[in-house]
Amino acid sequence: MIDDETAQQLQARLSEVKSEHRDLDDVIAHLTEGSTFNQLQMIRLKKRKLLLKDEILRLESKLLPDIIA
Helix, strand or coil, rough: CCCCHHHHEEEEEHHHHHHHHHHHHHHHHHHHCCCCCCCHHHHHHHHHHHHHHHHHHHHHHHCCCCCCC
């Protein structure tokens, strides 16, 4: 079990990561609206977005206790 201070730190980091993930969504959408875009930049942004998604899942799993059924 994690203590309250650690949980608050994890929750703060989770909020930051979710915000960055949403921002990347907006950037990717904006780039794809244009007729020309840098494919390499798009790949890097999507890779970063996937890494953030993995971190979100990792943080959420630390915050939510396992339920034994």
